[in-house]
Amino acid sequence: AAGVIQSPRHLIKEKRETATLKCYPIPRHDTVYWYQQGPGQDPQFLISFYEKMQSDKGSIPDRFSAQQFSDYHSELNMSSLELGDSALYFCASSFGGLNTEAFFGQGTRLTVV
């Protein structure tokens, strides 16, 4: 069965550079969530989208932005990268918003040097 696809799987950037992470949800899923997981930490919610509209916002820095496109894929744009942005970034998708099972991708490991 198709799963949530994230690209790239690994990314190395220098401080102050920009990064774009992509998420392709399971076909027919209309909800996307982004999470950040630092080393030894539990996942922290960044932002979510339902039917291409932002539906909830968590601890996402102003340097980050995200959107969900007409084909339901989502992109997380990160600018002015800092060392502390190094983390595993997860995308999850679900169908129908709040009350359904979420499936997570394998994550993008971002390292800022």
Add this chain to the structure above:
Amino acid sequence: KQEVTQIPAALSVPEGENLVLNCSFTDSAIYNLQWFRQDPGKGLTSLLLIQSSQREQTSGRLNASLDKSSGRSTLYIAASQPGDSATYLCAVNSNTGNQFYFGTGTSLTVIP
């Protein structure tokens, strides 16, 4: 804000033992609760989803229960195997927003 706590933080058991992982949450206004498994440096694999109206869900050797009024969920693993070694996370989907609140995780080691 929803706070989710998992106890214990780490657990080591010999192969074949039955074990229970605990998850507690502060706000009972939830849509559902989901248990995940995470291997080191890997993604999150969904194990079980319990809707707020349900009391338990079972999948193979896994059984998850939910007591919404007391803010508790347990994940029961029967006849543990070394391949069960991983970190187990519970996540609560509150009905005050569209996000999952994760617990701190339980790191499980099953010793052959």
